[in-house]
Amino acid sequence: MSTADWKALLAAREDDHLQELVDLLRIPSVSTDPARASDVTATAGVVKNRLLTAGVPVVDIMPTPLHPVVIGEWLVGQDKPTVLIYGHYDVQPEEPVELWETPAFEPAIRDGKIYARGSSDMKGNLLTAIQGVEAVAAANGGQPPVNVKFIFEGEEEIGSPNLREVVRNNRERLAADAVLSADGGQFGSDTPSLTVGLKGLGGCQVNLRTANTDLHSGMFGAKVPNAVQAMVQLAATFHDKDGRIAVAGFYDPVVDLTDEERAEIALVAEDDEALKTTLGIDSLWGEPGWTAREREWGRPTLDLNGIWGGFQGDGIKTVTPSEAHLKVTCRLVPNQTPEGVVDLIRTHVERHRPPGSMVEVVRLPGSATPFAVDRSNPVHKAAEAVLTELFGKPPVITRSGGTIPATGIFQDELGIDTVGYAWAMPGSGAHAPNEWYRVEDYFRGRVAYAALLEHLGANQP
Amino acid sequence: MSTADWKALLAAREDDHLQELVDLLRIPSVSTDPARASDVTATAGVVKNRLLTAGVPVVDIMPTPLHPVVIGEWLVGQDKPTVLIYGHYDVQPEEPVELWETPAFEPAIRDGKIYARGSSDMKGNLLTAIQGVEAVAAANGGQPPVNVKFIFEGEEEIGSPNLREVVRNNRERLAADAVLSADGGQFGSDTPSLTVGLKGLGGCQVNLRTANTDLHSGMFGAKVPNAVQAMVQLAATFHDKDGRIAVAGFYDPVVDLTDEERAEIALVAEDDEALKTTLGIDSLWGEPGWTAREREWGRPTLDLNGIWGGFQGDGIKTVTPSEAHLKVTCRLVPNQTPEGVVDLIRTHVERHRPPGSMVEVVRLPGSATPFAVDRSNPVHKAAEAVLTELFGKPPVITRSGGTIPATGIFQDELGIDTVGYAWAMPGSGAHAPNEWYRVEDYFRGRVAYAALLEHLGANQP
Numbered sequence: 001m002s003t004a005d006w007k008a009l010l011a012a013r014e015d016d017h018l019q020e021l022v023d024l025l026r027i028p029s030v031s032t033d034p035a036r037a038s039d040v041t042a043t044a045g046v047v048k049n050r051l052l053t054a055g056v057p058v059v060d061i062m063p064t065p066l067h068p069v070v071i072g073e074w075l076v077g078q079d080k081p082t083v084l085i086y087g088h089y090d091v092q093p094e095e096p097v098e099l100w101e102t103p104a105f106e107p108a109i110r111d112g113k114i115y116a117r118g119s120s121d122m123k124g125n126l127l128t129a130i131q132g133v134e135a136v137a138a139a140n141g142g143q144p145p146v147n148v149k150f151i152f153e154g155e156e157e158i159g160s161p162n163l164r165e166v167v168r169n170n171r172e173r174l175a176a177d178a179v180l181s182a183d184g185g186q187f188g189s190d191t192p193s194l195t196v197g198l199k200g201l202g203g204c205q206v207n208l209r210t211a212n213t214d215l216h217s218g219m220f221g222a223k224v225p226n227a228v229q230a231m232v233q234l235a236a237t238f239h240d241k242d243g244r245i246a247v248a249g250f251y252d253p254v255v256d257l258t259d260e261e262r263a264e265i266a267l268v269a270e271d272d273e274a275l276k277t278t279l280g281i282d283s284l285w286g287e288p289g290w291t292a293r294e295r296e297w298g299r300p301t302l303d304l305n306g307i308w309g310g311f312q313g314d315g316i317k318t319v320t321p322s323e324a325h326l327k328v329t330c331r332l333v334p335n336q337t338p339e340g341v342v343d344l345i346r347t348h349v350e351r352h353r354p355p356g357s358m359v360e361v362v363r364l365p366g367s368a369t370p371f372a373v374d375r376s377n378p379v380h381k382a383a384e385a386v387l388t389e390l391f392g393k394p395p396v397i398t399r400s401g402g403t404i405p406a407t408g409i410f411q412d413e414l415g416i417d418t419v420g421y422a423w424a425m426p427g428s429g430a431h432a433p434n435e436w437y438r439v440e441d442y443f444r445g446r447v448a449y450a451a452l453l454e455h456l457g458a459n460q461p
Numbered sequence: 462m463s464t465a466d467w468k469a470l471l472a473a474r475e476d477d478h479l480q481e482l483v484d485l486l487r488i489p490s491v492s493t494d495p496a497r498a499s500d501v502t503a504t505a506g507v508v509k510n511r512l513l514t515a516g517v518p519v520v521d522i523m524p525t526p527l528h529p530v531v532i533g534e535w536l537v538g539q540d541k542p543t544v545l546i547y548g549h550y551d552v553q554p555e556e557p558v559e560l561w562e563t564p565a566f567e568p569a570i571r572d573g574k575i576y577a578r579g580s581s582d583m584k585g586n587l588l589t590a591i592q593g594v595e596a597v598a599a600a601n602g603g604q605p606p607v608n609v610k611f612i613f614e615g616e617e618e619i620g621s622p623n624l625r626e627v628v629r630n631n632r633e634r635l636a637a638d639a640v641l642s643a644d645g646g647q648f649g650s651d652t653p654s655l656t657v658g659l660k661g662l663g664g665c666q667v668n669l670r671t672a673n674t675d676l677h678s679g680m681f682g683a684k685v686p687n688a689v690q691a692m693v694q695l696a697a698t699f700h701d702k703d704g705r706i707a708v709a710g711f712y713d714p715v716v717d718l719t720d721e722e723r724a725e726i727a728l729v730a731e732d733d734e735a736l737k738t739t740l741g742i743d744s745l746w747g748e749p750g751w752t753a754r755e756r757e758w759g760r761p762t763l764d765l766n767g768i769w770g771g772f773q774g775d776g777i778k779t780v781t782p783s784e785a786h787l788k789v790t791c792r793l794v795p796n797q798t799p800e801g802v803v804d805l806i807r808t809h810v811e812r813h814r815p816p817g818s819m820v821e822v823v824r825l826p827g828s829a830t831p832f833a834v835d836r837s838n839p840v841h842k843a844a845e846a847v848l849t850e851l852f853g854k855p856p857v858i859t860r861s862g863g864t865i866p867a868t869g870i871f872q873d874e875l876g877i878d879t880v881g882y883a884w885a886m887p888g889s890g891a892h893a894p895n896e897w898y899r900v901e902d903y904f905r906g907r908v909a910y911a912a913l914l915e916h917l918g919a920n921q922p
Binding site for chain 2: 211315
């Protein structure tokens, strides 16, 4: 095998690969839009064919109740390590359409960036993985240096509702030493990063009722419980005045960040003043005793996502409302569980229910367990070494306050860690108008995938 | 003049008068419905003609930007007292239509009640006033024993938006010793009542903003102020945990109920247990130290009529909302003012605004000043005497937690009190399906109007 060979091959194919990305971005594979179901299906077909073209010998399209999952297998020997590359080929809707400078599904290159829906999230990253594997295999006598498996879903943008079932039903087929997630990004311009933790998620809706009907505030407001009044009283008890969560037991299972981890996070601290300026606020908020970045990456939250009740129209309506509703989600850290926090909220709500009100807590779908990489994992260590060489500096260690359901699914169903290996830039407009992806990152991403497989093949654990 | 004469006259005309009510109820004079504007106008014409038929020499239809006001004048001498009879000829919409046992605008008589939209609120009462004046005048040589003026508006059910302007522009024409309001009701079955106080009303909308955009709760929820969180914290400060209003200065101008008034209210106490059962709640609520009825009638309130912000759809959305809104109205007692309470709320909100949030308080239209009858008013005293004789027992003294804009308008523009003189029953479904009015009350209401005018003529102050 020759490193020079695959590097040359990738360099020679830059134009082709860029065209390939443009073509893939033209297909509006919006998973949430029933009118585009055939586009989503078509994209699964394109991905399958691209894997076959790359040389992957076995590629299947697995149907689900909604959009299919593409699974590929390129096995080269039981003595070799195995990586499972994860990604998704669906995209967010393009709304609000009028804010796009060029149409969302007509890719346009300006200033070294390709603008299109799905460019950074994540059709670009998806292709870097396939093209990297293709190149390293071609330079290695037609076979990759390690076993490579692929799983590309079409429902990530709608919460991966069917991924767990597919993974569970294909445990043996998908067995690997680690997952490489092509869904994600790098820390900054030319700053590589490795994400070692993701938060979990658990949520519920709190429904509160007082009287059995809305009432005239003149006749009843002075004497009958008001559901909006009761709800704001109740909802205000979830945090103390300083921003610490006041739900009994909420912090009990939490594994606090160590001094070492806090030092690591301090290396990638955010500029609080710049954040305030960007968001137009005069102060930040949250649990005392931790920096903003520590809170974002390492402390659990209880977020009030929405509230409604009573009259919401123009003008005045003198009603004593009888119903109010609250949406709550919690971002979780090890060792919290989605079920556990909802149980604690239920107990809290029963205890703090204002007199005269009835409450119910309904758990919502869309949960995820918190995730932390085992940093002794050989794939994590290999990624660290390869990124260091490729970028000329070691990756910064990051966490995310967000949740990727797939990560928890792979942990639960396959018992393996996920290493983020992806190239989207902060601020690249994933889920927003004028989404972009740097062409430079696209080309280098291919190299990163090829180099990682080569490194894993040469440095078997 | 002979009392026996007008009593005989009214007795002889029961059938005619009932038919007259049926005919009036057939016209769907729904003031809020643009499609029925011509029905509202037609009803004004019917009322004008009925006044002319009764013998009122001067009747005018005064146009407004929306529905007209009917004004009548029957002057009999400057040495006589003058009463101004107020009412409205518009009605509420009939929705939900499917809950009516018989159609809303096809009056049906069952068990001594006439069922139709507008029966108790207030076409029945309106006719009792005209028919009573007609009878007493006929028995008095063709002239009523005192000066009588009439003002019937067509916009009461939409908040009387143009009444003030009409009254202001016709101050001399409408000048009187007191208003008799035919809009209202009696306390219970065969229990006469006189209302001596109405609450005022002032309201505002509180708009709260944190960041300049909604944010991803995973990335920002732990560190950026959440507008729903901030709003529930803020809204929970308007009351203490016992239900007392915690806005500084709110109670300062309030004239507390005297021991004498409390004793009077205790005579018409409500059954708290029955109220809880009816409304399906396990406890009442409100300012400590006062009974439920005292709070309803004599204590100011700060009512949260509605709240909204963030995600309100099905399922889960992990958003950190940047906006939240709250509707607030206050029911006022003497000597509070609508402007005053909104100013206090504005100051409170500025003081209790959670860090990182911006708030604005926008005053809403629809205010009213609180009203209390001067109980030495001769018309009030005359009404008390007449009702006592007519029902065989003295009227109970009541107040209302509600607001009638007209009352404040007559006080402000004409400087005179309003005495409620009306016959709707509690639970008669004003504003609800199957509205009803007792035929017995209708017939007796005519007698009450005739008797009151006779009494005023015979007992001039």
